[in-house]
Amino acid sequence: KAKANGGNQAVFFTPELNNALQDQLELEGMLRSAIAERELEVHFQPQINPANHQLVGLEALARWTHPEKGPIPPGRFIPIAESSGQIMDLGSLVFDLACAQAAKWRRDGFDFKHISVNVSPMQLGQANFIEMLKSTLERHNLPGETICIEITESVFVDQNEERIARIFAGVHTLGLRLALDDFGSGYSSLGYLNQLPLEQLKVDRCFVSDIDTDTRKQKVLRGILELARGLGFEIVVEGTETLEEVRMVEAMGCDAVQGYYFARPSPASLVPDMVAKIALSRREPPALRA
Ligand code: C2E
Ligand code: MG
Ligand code: MG
Ligand code: MG
Numbered sequence: 001k002a003k004a005n006g007g008n009q010a011v012f013f014t015p016e017l018n019n020a021l022q023d024q025l026e027l028e029g030m031l032r033s034a035i036a037e038r039e040l041e042v043h044f045q046p047q048i049n050p051a052n053h054q055l056v057g058l059e060a061l062a063r064w065t066h067p068e069k070g071p072i073p074p075g076r077f078i079p080i081a082e083s084s085g086q087i088m089d090l091g092s093l094v095f096d097l098a099c100a101q102a103a104k105w106r107r108d109g110f111d112f113k114h115i116s117v118n119v120s121p122m123q124l125g126q127a128n129f130i131e132m133l134k135s136t137l138e139r140h141n142l143p144g145e146t147i148c149i150e151i152t153e154s155v156f157v158d159q160n161e162e163r164i165a166r167i168f169a170g171v172h173t174l175g176l177r178l179a180l181d182d183f184g185s186g187y188s189s190l191g192y193l194n195q196l197p198l199e200q201l202k203v204d205r206c207f208v209s210d211i212d213t214d215t216r217k218q219k220v221l222r223g224i225l226e227l228a229r230g231l232g233f234e235i236v237v238e239g240t241e242t243l244e245e246v247r248m249v250e251a252m253g254c255d256a257v258q259g260y261y262f263a264r265p266s267p268a269s270l271v272p273d274m275v276a277k278i279a280l281s282r283r284e285p286p287a288l289r290a
Helices: 015-036 074-083 087-108 129-139 161-173 190-195 215-230 243-252 268-280
Strands: 041-048 055-066 070-072 114-118 147-152 177-183 200-203 234-238 256-258
Touching: 015 055, 015 074, 015 087, 041 087, 041 268, 055 074, 055 087, 055 256, 055 268, 074 087, 087 114, 087 129, 087 147, 087 268, 114 177, 129 161, 161 177, 190 215, 200 215, 215 234, 215 243, 243 256
Parallel strands: 055 114, 114 147, 147 177, 177 200, 200 234, 234 256
Antiparallel strands: 041 055, 041 256, 055 070
């Protein structure tokens, strides 16, 4: 754009750019106070074993509803938190909220294997990251095994390998599990699978959409699942939206599916009933009941 306007001319304050910048700054400020006031929430999305409809785990997903602007999606506020340096505070808050809920559910006798929490690559660069995890688990009297940390492949772009290895070792020392999120959505390298001490692989939903009609996609997904199984990972397939997709993925073999077909991310208070209904739907699939 600047070139078209005649070389080294400054074009910083076009009205559009100015508006976008102001929006950004405004959101940054609002997010800062939302984090400080602990106004963020987490919703939980069940991960369901497709063979028996039993709950495996739940993913905690950050939610922000501004009093005037309404709900702002994580796809919008997470990048803002990252670019403005607020992601450490946001991440610590989400981890605390997820652990608090995990502890409450354990007291209530609501049974799950693990609750997954997303961690941004930038958080791994946080000096006291492991300390934050440890003190939060202790505060909620929670065994590490009940929590799974989700990281994406982009950590390998931003961080050096030795550093990552050290952090992962620290995570494992606390008993926490590690998942690789959105596998296959970016610059996937199979080399990561080989090297990383992971417990769980989350296969991105791009491999699942239209799987029932796209035979090439079926082959790719089948291959990925076979590989992941061979390496001993727990496998979660993301983004299963229809019964056809669920059944197809079930036939290929995976430990859990996480998608809109079974449940959307929901407030914690609604989750136990939702999970009980899903378990009951084994004999009578919701799609047929409807
Ligand atoms: P993600 O970690 O891959 O989370 C899964 C996303 O897929 C969620 O979007 C979920 O609502 C959506 N999803 C689940 N099932 C389906 C489905 O069947 N179809 C479709 N189309 N989508 C489905 P959400 O909650 O909007 O979060 C988007 C992303 O924002 C997350 O992707 C994650 O990368 C990031 N995020 C959310 N919460 C946090 C957080 O607390 N910390 C960090 N660092 N990132 C977060
Ligand atoms: Mg995730
Ligand atoms: Mg994902
Ligand atoms: Mg994603």
